[in-house]
Amino acid sequence: MAAIILYTGTKACETGLWKELMDEASPELLDEISSLFQKSEKTAGFDIHRLRAWRAGSQIRVDFHMVLPQDLNLLEIAHEIAEVKNVLGVHYGGFVDVLVHTDPCGIS
Numbered sequence: 541m542a543a544i545i546l547y548t549g550t551k552a553c554e555t556g557l558w559k560e561l562m563d564e565a566s567p568e569l570l571d572e573i574s575s576l577f578q579k580s581e582k583t584a585g586f587d588i589h590r591l592r593a594w595r596a597g598s599q600i601r602v603d604f605h606m607v608l609p610q611d612l613n614l615l616e617i618a619h620e621i622a623e624v625k626n627v628l629g630v631h632y633g634g635f636v637d638v639l640v641h642t643d644p645c646g647i648s
């Protein structure tokens with residue numbers, strides 16, 4: 541039985557099945573997203589750092605920190621986050637899951 545599982549596992553690796561199932565860091569994706577943020581007028585002025593991005597199956601997962609003015613209220617913060625998420629959502633056609641950590645200006 542173990543031999544069958546081992547063999548199946550080996551075949552799965554050879555066919556790239558595991559690669560599709562597991563999260564995989566992607567330097568190319570980081571470059572692409574950085575470029576998107578720099579070019580978009582919605583994000584060009586923001587301090588975005590600790591950017592991480594990887595593919596998970598058909599999805600792209602992105603998380604990062606974004607510095608916002610300390611005097612924004614929750615509604616304004618939610619609006620700014622939605623704008624930034626929209627930049628990625630439009631580019632990747634909705635196949636993106638974005639998690640944003642906000643830092644108050646002066647504390648990152």
Ligand SMILES: [Zn+2]
Nearest residue numbers: 589605643648
């Ligand atoms: Zn930070």
